[in-house]
Amino acid sequence: MRAVTEISNNHEFSMRIRKVLQGTLMPFIAILIALAIGAVILIAANFNPLQAYQAMYLGAFADFSSFTEVLLDATPLICIGVGLAVAFRCGIWNIGGEGQFYAGAVTGTAIALYAPALPGWILLPLVLVGGAAGGALWAMLAGYLKTRFGANEVVTTVMLNYVAIIATSYLVSGPMIEPRGTYPQTAQIPDGARLPLIMPPTRLNLGFIIALLLAVGLYLLIFKSSTGYAIRAVGINPEAAHYAGIQVKKNILLAMAISGGAAGLGGAMQIAGVTYRLFQQISPGFGFTAIAVSLLVNNNPLGIILAGILFGGLSTGARLMQMNAGVPAVLVNVIQGLVILSVVAFGAYRILTMEREE
Amino acid sequence: MNSPILRMENIVKTFPGVVANRGVNLEIRRGEIHALLGENGAGKTVLMSILYGLYVPDSGTIYLNGQPITIKSPKDAIAKRIGMVHQHFMLEPTLTVAENIILGQFPSWTILNKQRIGEVHEKIRSLSNQFGLGVDPAARVSRLSVGEQQRVEILKVLYHGADLLILDEPTAVLTPQEASRLLEFLRDLAKKGLTTIFITHKLDEVMQVSDRVTVLRDGQVIGTCETRETNPRALAKMMVGREVLMDLHRKLASPGEPVLAISNLRVRDARGLPVVKGVSFTVRAGEIVGVAGVSGNGQSELALAIAGLIDDVAFDRFQLEGKDVTRRDLRAASHRHSAHIPEDRQKMGMVLPFSVSENFILEEYSSPRFARHGFLRGQAIRSYSQNQVKKFDIKVSDVSEEIANLSGGNQQKVVVARELDRHPGFLLVNQPTRGIDIGATEFVHQQILAQRDGGTGILLISTDLEEIFALSDRILVIFEGEIIGELPSDRSQVEKVGLMMAGKRDPDRE
Ligand SMILES: Nc1ncnc2c1ncn2[C@@H]1O[C@H](COP(=O)(O)OP(=O)(O)OP(=O)(O)O)[C@@H](O)[C@H]1O
Ligand SMILES: [Mg+2]
Numbered sequence: 001m002r003a004v005t006e007i008s009n010n011h012e013f014s015m016r017i018r019k020v021l022q023g024t025l026m027p028f029i030a031i032l033i034a035l036a037i038g039a040v041i042l043i044a045a046n047f048n049p050l051q052a053y054q055a056m057y058l059g060a061f062a063d064f065s066s067f068t069e070v071l072l073d074a075t076p077l078i079c080i081g082v083g084l085a086v087a088f089r090c091g092i093w094n095i096g097g098e099g100q101f102y103a104g105a106v107t108g109t110a111i112a113l114y115a116p117a118l119p120g121w122i123l124l125p126l127v128l129v130g131g132a133a134g135g136a137l138w139a140m141l142a143g144y145l146k147t148r149f150g151a152n153e154v155v156t157t158v159m160l161n162y163v164a165i166i167a168t169s170y171l172v173s174g175p176m177i178e179p180r181g182t183y184p185q186t187a188q189i190p191d192g193a194r195l196p197l198i199m200p201p202t203r204l205n206l207g208f209i210i211a212l213l214l215a216v217g218l219y220l221l222i223f224k225s226s227t228g229y230a231i232r233a234v235g236i237n238p239e240a241a242h243y244a245g246i247q248v249k250k251n252i253l254l255a256m257a258i259s260g261g262a263a264g265l266g267g268a269m270q271i272a273g274v275t276y277r278l279f280q281q282i283s284p285g286f287g288f289t290a291i292a293v294s295l296l297v298n299n300n301p302l303g304i305i306l307a308g309i310l311f312g313g314l315s316t317g318a319r320l321m322q323m324n325a326g327v328p329a330v331l332v333n334v335i336q337g338l339v340i341l342s343v344v345a346f347g348a349y350r351i352l353t354m355e356r357e358e
Numbered sequence: 359m360n361s362p363i364l365r366m367e368n369i370v371k372t373f374p375g376v377v378a379n380r381g382v383n384l385e386i387r388r389g390e391i392h393a394l395l396g397e398n399g400a401g402k403t404v405l406m407s408i409l410y411g412l413y414v415p416d417s418g419t420i421y422l423n424g425q426p427i428t429i430k431s432p433k434d435a436i437a438k439r440i441g442m443v444h445q446h447f448m449l450e451p452t453l454t455v456a457e458n459i460i461l462g463q464f465p466s467w468t469i470l471n472k473q474r475i476g477e478v479h480e481k482i483r484s485l486s487n488q489f490g491l492g493v494d495p496a497a498r499v500s501r502l503s504v505g506e507q508q509r510v511e512i513l514k515v516l517y518h519g520a521d522l523l524i525l526d527e528p529t530a531v532l533t534p535q536e537a538s539r540l541l542e543f544l545r546d547l548a549k550k551g552l553t554t555i556f557i558t559h560k561l562d563e564v565m566q567v568s569d570r571v572t573v574l575r576d577g578q579v580i581g582t583c584e585t586r587e588t589n590p591r592a593l594a595k596m597m598v599g600r601e602v603l604m605d606l607h608r609k610l611a612s613p614g615e616p617v618l619a620i621s622n623l624r625v626r627d628a629r630g631l632p633v634v635k636g637v638s639f640t641v642r643a644g645e646i647v648g649v650a651g652v653s654g655n656g657q658s659e660l661a662l663a664i665a666g667l668i669d670d671v672a673f674d675r676f677q678l679e680g681k682d683v684t685r686r687d688l689r690a691a692s693h694r695h696s697a698h699i700p701e702d703r704q705k706m707g708m709v710l711p712f713s714v715s716e717n718f719i720l721e722e723y724s725s726p727r728f729a730r731h732g733f734l735r736g737q738a739i740r741s742y743s744q745n746q747v748k749k750f751d752i753k754v755s756d757v758s759e760e761i762a763n764l765s766g767g768n769q770q771k772v773v774v775a776r777e778l779d780r781h782p783g784f785l786l787v788n789q790p791t792r793g794i795d796i797g798a799t800e801f802v803h804q805q806i807l808a809q810r811d812g813g814t815g816i817l818l819i820s821t822d823l824e825e826i827f828a829l830s831d832r833i834l835v836i837f838e839g840e841i842i843g844e845l846p847s848d849r850s851q852v853e854k855v856g857l858m859m860a861g862k863r864d865p866d867r868e
Contacts, residue, residue, distance in 0.1 A: 224736070226729040233720065236709050243667065243706045244720040245693035 027296045030346040031310075031339055038335035045331060052325040059320020060313035066320075068202040072274060074312030076101065076266040076283070078211040080290035081308055082218045083262025085299040087139075089222055090255035091235035096142055096157025097263045098287025099164035100135040104264025106168055107134030108271050109186055109278040110176070112193035120192030127193050128210075128268050135264015136257040138164060143256030147249040153256075161287070169280045176278065185279035195273035207273035212305060214262060219301035221258070231255050263287065284315070292340040295347030314339060361424070363388040363522060363553050364409075369418035371404055373763065375755030378404040379415070380577040386522070386555060391548050393564040393585070394557045395597055396574035397795045398767025399753035402557050403445055405574070406524050409555075410442040411435040441515030442524040445557075445766045445793065446704055447507050451500035456482055458499055459514045485516055489543055501628065503654040508532065512540075523547070523554045527766070529563060530792045532821060536652065541567040559767075559795045561590035573597055598797045608807060611831040613642035617784040617815035618664070618696075619677040625659045625839075626670040633659045635839040641784065641815040646806070648830030648847065649819045652859050656839035657819045658701055661788045664817070665700075666692040679783045697721075697782040699774055699790050701819075707773040708761055715743035715757040718776050750775045751798070766793045771802075778805050785809060788819045803829060823852060837861050 039049035060070050080097040087094035108131030115123060142160055145151035173184035181187070195205040222228040233241040234251045242248050266286070271278055293311050297303025318332045364386040371379040378401045386392050396402050407413045409420065411429040419426050422438060429435050435442070449458050456478050482495040491509045499507060508528060515523055525544075529537040537560075544554055544567055558564060564571050565585060572582040573596040580596050595601060618641040625634035634656045641647045651657055662668045666689030676683045678695040692698075700706035708717045719728045719739055728739050743757040750771045754764055761769055770793050777785070787806065791799040806829060810816055820826050826833060830847040835858040842863050845851045 220733075224734055225732050226724040226734055227732060229716070229719075229723050229734060233709050233712070236711055237705075240706055240709050240720070243665065243698070243700060245690075246720075 026346055027343055030342040034338040034342040035335070038338050041331065041334060042327070047325065047327055047331075052321050052327050055323075055325040056314075056317035056321040058317075059324065060317035065202050066316070068199060068204040070309060070312045070316045071208050072203055072205075072312070073316050074308040075208045075211045075273070076270055076286040077290050077293050077311055078215055078305055078308035079266030079269065080263040080287055081293040081304040082215045082301040083135075083259040083266075084290055084294045085301055085304060086218060086222060086231065086262070087255050087259035088294060088299045089228075089235050090231045090252060091238070092143070092146070092252060092255060092259075093154045094139065094142070094157050094256065094259050095154055095291065096139060096160050096260070096287070097290050098283060098285065099157065099161035100138045100260040100263035101267040101270075101283050101287050102161075102164035102168050103138035103260070104131035104135035104267030105271050105278055105282050106164075106171060106267075107131050107264065108268025109189065112189035112272065113176070113186060117190075118192065123190070123192045124195065124272065127189075127272055128265060131268020131271075132261040132265040135267060136261035138264070139256040139260020140253055143253045147252055168278070168282065172278055172280060178277075183279070186277050188276045189271065193272055194276060195269060203274065205273040207269035210269065211266070211308075214265065215301045215305050218258070218262065222301065227254070263290075289315070289336075289340055292343040292347075296343050298347075311339075361388060362386060362421075363423060365421040366405070366409070367419045367421070369405060369408060369420075370416045371401075371408060371413060372416055375759070376763075377577055379408070379418075382418070382574070382577070382579055384572060384579065385582070386553060387570070389548055389551050389553055390569040391544055391554045391556055391567055393568035393571040394555060394574065395559075395561075395564060395571060395593060397597055398771070398793075398798055399765040400574040400597075401577040402574055403526055403765060406442060406526060406555065406557065409435070410440060410524060436518055436520075439519060439521040440524070441518060441520035441522070443508070443511040443515060443526060443528055445526040445530075447511055449499045449507055449510060451498075453499060454495065455493055455497050455499060455502075455510050455513075456495040458510065459495075459517050482513065482517065485513060489513075489516070489546075490539065503658055506654055521551075521553060523552055524557075525554065526557045527559065527793055528556070529558060529560060532653070536821075537563065538566075559793070559799070561593050561796065564593065565590060575599065594796055597795065608829075609811065611645045611810065613645040613815075613831070614813065615643050615680065616640045616677065617643050617679050618817065619675065620664075620673060621676075622674040623660070623663060623676070624672045625656070625663045625668055627659070630670075633839050634663065637836075637839075637841050639834060639841060639844075641817050643783070643815045644810055644813050645831045646810050646816040646818055646829050648826040648833045649817065649836050649841075650823060650826045650833055650855050650859055651821065651836035653821045655836050657788070657821075657836055659839075660836070661698070661701060661786060661819055664692065664696075664786055665698050666690075693721075695782060696784040696786055697777040697780040698786045699777045699788060701788040701792075703770055703773050703792075708769065710762040711760060713758045714747070714752075714754055714761050714764070714772060715739050717761045717772055718743045718746055718757075721776065721780060746772075746775045746779070750801070767795055767798060770794055771798060774802055774805070778809060781809075781812075782814060785814050785816045786819075787816060789821070790818070791822075791825060823855065826855075827852060835859055837863075 035053065042049040042052055059066060061067060080101055084094055084097055108127045111130040112123065112127045115126065118126070138160060142153050142156040145156050146153045169184065172186055176186045178185055178187040195207050197203065197205050198209065222232065230241070230246045230251050231254065233246055234248050238248050270282060275282065289311055293304055293307045296307040314336060318336055321327050322329055322332045362385045366382060366384040369379050369382040382405055394402050404413060408415050409429065411431045411434045420429065421427070427438065429438065450461065456475065459482060460478055479495040482493065486493040491513055493509050493513050499510065502510065512528070529540060532540060541563060544556070548554065556568060568585045570582060571585050571588065571593065573580040573593065575597065621638040623634055623637045624632060627633045637660065639647065649657060659668060663671045671685065676688065678691050683691040704710065709720065722728055723734070728735055740757060747754060747757060752771045753768050761772060764772070774790055790806065791802050794802060806816065818826065818829055827847055827849060833845045833847050833855060834841045835843045835845070835855055837859065838861070843858050845855060
């Protein structure tokens, strides 16, 4: 204990700084690099990158009402992101947030449309819980295939994404199509199933608050609860966890259920708070962006709130860039893709170097 | 002729909250075997890691053959013909022995065709024969016991060629026979001009093999002396700073009811070959049954089977604390009725990126002591951990520190402290003092004996005969997956046990 008490403050301080830089600054550098590459592409396509990025920034942060749009976009990202964080902490590469989001949206819509006329204070919670259950079951399918047959979850969750998206297309153009409607979409859900607006006239609704509560709840779950402890132990050293009597398979299934449940809740809230009906492309890829959101902050649910807002800003801004600077949608998608790619690449780099340091 | 091959001058290395080396001066002569002694956490591994390019010192200079050098990476070190075998093995378990040995050797575009692999295998085989290491180049590392992995690590250094060999606690996992073979082999290497730095906690090995010995304490050199001018007692005192009891006082056991009764236990390995072949024995409350054997004779599998961690296991009867256990609920029953100190602490015993306190609760994290209403009781866990750290004298700046940053011996103490605190009816102990210094070994032995006296039935698996005889009340000898004899734990039996471990079923007859 003697040598230990002697603290070399200087060294510790510089280590701290380095850790903080690696933890927070690096991902933002990643985003800057992506935007720089995007600028080159914009120039090549004969657009003024400064103008385009200015439109993007103003679109997201110019005034309060555009910022509420950002928060609206951030809501599904936060929901899916914090769910993914639980799976990632358990060592499972759940790439299926998108499919789980769809599963939740479908279940939520079905309950909202077909449940017998119920008062709102029952119907709305039912829609949300049902959506979460739908997403959880969808994710547990992949979890079951992994724990039972050893099927790689990356493969199964990606395939289940396709299944969910295609099934949704089928449902909204057939079985669930709006009565007497021609578009592939369902009827509007009843008022009782809708999330109340919290800042009219903006579209911001209770869903955002629920997403925040979910993030805080899952933060507590991961870092402060005994369940989260077991999930993390399984994620890091399944062999030692098993040796210590922690049930590895049960925890994998549980983590998947929580993960899918959060995404499913996000799906149901998208219906109940934003679109009020189900249609084919209900998600512009929230499930994939959420992977970057979670990796950006090292799978910390509280950090995911900020990262979700950041990415919400990127996509809201991108839409405005398209409208106000005339940049075609494809290019906008390319730039968004670049940002996600570089964040994921940095996340992977960090994970790899951390493993090497062991 | 005895010009120094290596000189380390004023080496300082700090980590956040810890000074690991505080101005170390070390001189190594060409061709000598230099033993490095010191308590757990004294800074031995860090010092050697600096030499091997794993850490950069804060200050200080290293001279190799009189020239000041900087060593930036292990690759650098290998190029300068410095080789190191680590305390915690660094083999890739999914690869074969040969693949591990040549890992990183060839440029990445080299095609490893049959012929090239054949040459590698041939070279490994001839080295292995030359030094009597008994290593099969085609074996998959995950299938090897710790003792065998150790030999692979040594072979790896020899394969790449070295003038200076660093061995960090190489004998911690070997039996006396294996160890003395290794020591002889080091002597041979020394005759051929190889210089060796040899870290150990075993004083008799220092006496037996080294030319000189340096003692570290608290990151400082206490002294260097010629081995023939010193003795174990003096060394121990230099290390710990006080007199160490070399002999334990052990009360006579008073065995009670059986806590573990096994009959005809059979285990097959992943290839379907039998590794434990019909083992039957009983452990009673309040006694310590020692299992002696050369590593790789089925002890690891026996331990894993008792812990319920092996799938391919069969038995006629398995009783824990008087209750019959079936194959299906072996895992759960074993966890309920027993505590285990695993052989491989890093793989089985702890979660490396977790903090020390998180590792303390690995088994009992959901018990009311540590969790209420599903939430971890941070304060309770913290103060419990601090108590354990104090009781076991674990060297750590704070219990929130990652366990990966602790020295090997201190990691082991965390595992031992955790398992002994579960107060089980049955305790399975596999190499409990692997890598622990003599002072701490004395303490852990006393703790194990106290558990026995408190009525716990203990199965002690160890390749260290000293330990077996110091602790056991009865001794079972395991050889090639069978228990080939039971003897009383009496010093007069040491030789006999040694012979039986080598496979002589009836040593009396000759
Ligand atoms: N990477 C690290 N980060 C922080 N502290 C470290 C790190 N590596 C070692 N230490 C600390 O440095 C000190 C010396 O450790 P070292 O591993 O050299 O001990 P040792 O003499 O090899 O002990 P043992 O006999 O137990 O192996 C210990 O207090 C340890 O906690
Ligand atoms: Mg060490």
